[in-house]
Amino acid sequence: MTLETTNLTAHTPLDVKRIAAITLDLDDTLWPIWPVIERAERALHDWLLREAPKTADLLLTPGMLRELREATAKERSDLAHDMSALRRESIRAALRRADEDPQLADAAFDVFFAERNRVTLYDDALPALKWLSERYPLVAISNGNADIERAGIGRWFRGAFSASKFGSGKPQAPIFRAAAASVGVLPRDVLHVGDDAALDVVGALNAGMQAAWLVREERPWEHGARPQLIVPNLQALCVALDAADHA
DSSP states (O other): OOOOOOBOOOSSOOOGGGOOEEEEOOBTTTBOHHHHHHHHHHHHHHHHHHHOHHHHHHHTSTTHHHHHHHHHHHHTGGGTTOHHHHHHHHHHHHHHHTTSOGGGHHHHHHHHHHHHTOOOOOTTHHHHHHHHHTTSOEEEEESSOOOTTTTTOGGGOSEEEEHHHHSOOTTSHHHHHHHHHHTTOOGGGEEEEESOIIIIIIHHHHTTOEEEEEOSSOOOOOSSSOOSEEESSHHHHHHHHHHHHTO
């Protein structure tokens, strides 16, 4: 498959020789997230129909699930970076509102979480993970709650940092710096790769890393400091790294 050429429209060119490790976002970088979430929510609803039918009916009310999430987020600001806990507590709130057993929330969340980790990788993701992991230590950094082992990609990574477990997330610098430290390198020697301009690129740059912006559907850059690399897919990332390394 022929891929688009890499777009190197950056203020500062990528310094490939400096890269000692690569950190990678997960959702919408290695797989599309919304099909996963939609399937997980369907599985959750099917389970609720069997175990808590009044709650299942309640969640069919337009806007109800969003309302419950927003209310839970306001009530539990301590869980702002923990997507799993927020989802679980939203389910618990729904069970209470429907006058059903709130203790079912844990089992219900387990059903959701199993499907949430049944991801379908982009076609370029697996070959890229193999190629990259043979050349650099890879560390996952995510604000979501995907589990790299349950998602079937753990073999390619030296470690994974999620906002829910770390206590803060992107674009704040600590999670980027901790990921770099976990493989024994400084942030300046890390290339971070992700699809979100603000969370991934600006966050990584502010943490002292180089950044590659993954843009599968073309859109304009709307921030100040620019990424060192812009690529349309992960294979193009590998091509760019290989070409620059042999230049």
